[in-house]
Amino acid sequence: MQEEHLLTGELEPTNEWYAVAKIAGIKMCQAYHKQHGFNAISLMPTNLYGPGDNFDLQNSHVLPALIRKFHEAKLQALPEVEIWGTGTPKREFLHVDDLASACLFLMENYNEPAIVNVGSGEEVRIAELAGLVAEAVGFQGTVRYNKDMPDGTPRKFLDVSKLSALGWNSQISLQQGIADTYAWFLANEDRLRK
Known part of the structure; x- marks a missing residue:
């Protein structure tokens, strides 16, 4: 999605209130830029992941949830991991260290009110993502897609x-970022929400 396509269609119903909060922040930054010349930069990051993520299976995003699921399946020697859907949706992911790098870059090189997309520029199917996570975790079983979900x-x-x-x-490549995130997960597992 290009920056100029933001707000040109309906908000996704399951994400509507989160989107409204983001939009309010963007508009506030644009107002500060217009009224006060303040270089408030609005970024639209893609799906973020990395050390410090939320790995709670009840409310985490897809990548940390997969890390947790595959890790627990490995520990319990389960033969398979269930993933909702068909595995065909495509997503883009960005490591949090890359986001920090982009923020610093933009603070030094950008002074416009227009929003800037921040992402990796690479997309991956959920099935491919599951394979990368399973490999990083060392899970030897299979993946079953629950197409009823x-x-x-x-x-x-x-x-x-x-x-x-x-x-x-x-x-940071997705493969390296997943390995980095899993290493952090292992080092901090005792402190994570169960």
């Missing part, structure tokens, strides 16, 4: 060409 939005992908044209690109 919803897939969610078929594709969530940001157009990051504006940020790339400014000179910034993500540096």
Whole structure:
């Protein structure tokens, strides 16, 4: 999705109130820029993950939830892990360290009221993501897709060409980022919400 397409359609019903809060923040930054010349930069990050993430299976996002599911299945020697949907939806992920890098870059190189998408520029199917997580965790079983459960939005992908044209690109591959996140999970597992 390009930056200029923001707010051109209906909000996704399961995410509506979260989206409204984000939109209010964007509009506030634009108002500060217009009224006071304050360089308040609005970023639209893609799906974030990394050390310090929420791994609670009741309310976490897909990547940390998969790490937790595959880890627990490995510990319990389960033969399979169930994942909701078909595995075909596509998502984009960005490591939190890359987001921090993009924020610093934009603070030094951007002074416009227009929003900037921040992402990796790479998309992955949920089935591929599950394979990467299973490999990082060392899970040897199979994945079963519960097609009776919803897939969610078929594709969530940001157009990051504006940020790339400014000179910034993500540096942490999804495979390396998952390994990094799993290492953090293992080192902090005793402190995580169950």
